[in-house]
Amino acid sequence: xxxxxxxxxxxxxxxxxxxxxxxxxxxxxxxxxxxxxxxxxxxxxxxxxxxxxxxxxxxxxxxxxxxxxxxxxxxxxxxxxxxxxxxxxxxxxxxxxxxxxxxxxxxxxxxxxxxxxxxxxxxxxxxxxxxxxxxxxxxxxxxxxxxxxxxxxxxxxxxxxxxxxxxxxxxxxxxxxxxxxxxxxxxxxxxxxxxxxxxxxxxxxxxxxxxxxxxxxxxxxxxxxxxxxxxxxxxxxxxxxxxxxxxxxxxxxxxxxxxxxxxxxxxxxxxxxxxxxxxxxxxxxxxxxxxxxxxxxxxxxxxxxxxx
Numbered sequence: 001x002x003x004x005x006x007x008x009x010x011x012x013x014x015x016x017x018x019x020x021x022x023x024x025x026x027x028x029x030x031x032x033x034x035x036x037x038x039x040x041x042x043x044x045x046x047x048x049x050x051x052x053x054x055x056x057x058x059x060x061x062x063x064x065x066x067x068x069x070x071x072x073x074x075x076x077x078x079x080x081x082x083x084x085x086x087x088x089x090x091x092x093x094x095x096x097x098x099x100x101x102x103x104x105x106x107x108x109x110x111x112x113x114x115x116x117x118x119x120x121x122x123x124x125x126x127x128x129x130x131x132x133x134x135x136x137x138x139x140x141x142x143x144x145x146x147x148x149x150x151x152x153x154x155x156x157x158x159x160x161x162x163x164x165x166x167x168x169x170x171x172x173x174x175x176x177x178x179x180x181x182x183x184x185x186x187x188x189x190x191x192x193x194x195x196x197x198x199x200x201x202x203x204x205x206x207x208x209x210x211x212x213x214x215x216x217x218x219x220x221x222x223x224x225x226x227x228x229x230x231x232x233x234x235x236x237x238x239x240x241x242x243x244x245x246x247x248x249x250x251x252x253x254x255x256x257x258x259x260x261x262x263x264x265x266x267x268x269x270x271x272x273x274x275x276x277x278x279x280x281x282x283x284x285x286x287x288x289x290x291x292x293x294x295x296x297x298x299x300x301x302x303x304x305x306x307x308x
Contacts, residue, residue: 007240007259008045011034011035011045012045012048012049014034015030015034015045016049016063016074016077016080017080017081018030018033018034019072019073019074020074020077020078020080020081021081023073024071024072024073025071025072026070026071026072027039027042027043027067027070027071027072028070030042030072035255036255037254037255037256037257043067046065046067046072047065049063049065049074050062050063050064050065053076054079061076062076063075063076063077064076064077088122091118091121091122092122094118095115095118095119095122098111098114098115098118099115102115136177136182137182137199137200137202139155139184139199139202139205140175140182140199142205142207143172143175143184143199143205144175145207146172146207147172147173147174147175147186147214149207149211150211150212150213150214151207151208151209151210151211151212152169152170152171152207152208152210152211152212153169153170153172153186153205153206153207153208154167154168154169154170154204154205154206154208155167155168155170155184155197155202155204155205155206156168156202156203156204157197157201157202157203158201158203159201165203166190167190168188168189168190168191168195168197169188169189169190169208170184170186170187170188170189170195170197171186171187171189171212171214171215172184172185172186173185173186173187173194173214173215174186175199181198181199181200182198182199182200183196183197183198183199184196184197184198184199184202185197187215228268230268231266231267231268232266232267232268232269232270232273232289232291232292233264233265233266233288233289234264234265234266234267234270234273234286234288234289234292235262235263235264235286235287235288235289236262236263236277236284236285236286236287236289237256237260237261237262237263237284237285237287238260238261238262238263238280238283238284239260239283239284240259240260241283242280242283242284243261245263245276245280245284246261246263249263249265249276250265251263251264251265251266252264252265262287267292270289270291270292270294270295271295271299273289273292273295273296274292274295274296274298274299275299277292277296278296278299278300278303
């Protein structure tokens with residue numbers, strides 16, 4: 001089974017219980033909720049459902065899909081109204097992911113309650129069998145103490161784009177764990193703007209005596225990129241194995257009939273996108289972005305020269 005077919009089946013199996021539960025839904029609602037590119041794709045999948053059912057496949061066993069004007073109803077599929085059962089592997093996977101998020105001390109209270117219920121369902125000793133711990137770099141505690149006391153912090157930071165070290169004086173706002181890494185956010189006096197720093201790229205932390213007035217805005221605990229007019233714009237297509245890029249990085253996505261995803265992103269330095277494309281290999285194809293294409297060509301040349 002191809003990835004495209006597997007993804008289509010998974011989406012259909014998620015859509016049927018939704019329609020059964022809500023009794024009547026619109027095509028546009030299904031298109032938006034389940035990420036369809038076009039209304040005709042929704043109708044095509046619903047027509048496929050109409051030809052399926054329980055073994056025997058007589059009139060009484062086939063699922064009945066009714067599309068009238070813009071409204072959709074599904075009958076003879078009451079077995080889809082029952083909650084889906086998790087396999088042991090799926091339950092433990094959710095337990096591991098949820099417990100890791102709780103260990104970051106950023107999870108909402110509702111997740112803690114849900115994890116208690118999941119742990120009870122998996123087994124009383126489930127959390128005793130696996131240790132969930134997010135290792136924090138030494139700099140995390142110093143950065144948090146500086147934020148709590150509203151004291152400026154001077155950091156030595158190695159930028160990811162050019163791999164160059166610089167000294168920064170920062171008015172700290174938050175330290176948080178996101179996307180598998182620890183981050184430090186705050187107002188950088190060197191740049192004169194808000195900046196986000198990966199803690200593992202900070203090689204020195206000095207808490208200064210000078211105080212600052214903390215920001216009144218809520219400190220963010222989400223990694224996001226704020227575009228500027230000077231950004232480089234690049235567009236490339238992603239195969240099924242690389243679709244995670246459109247969820248991991250901020251940008252604009254478009255689903256193609258081929259099953260690929262067209263993704264447009266903005267970067268402050270073209271080498272960032274070039275490294276990403278090189279990492280994705282043949283599963284990504286560059287469409288537009290002259291500066292990124294040049295950076296990608298140079299990067300490939302340097303790698304080939306080094307390992308010749």
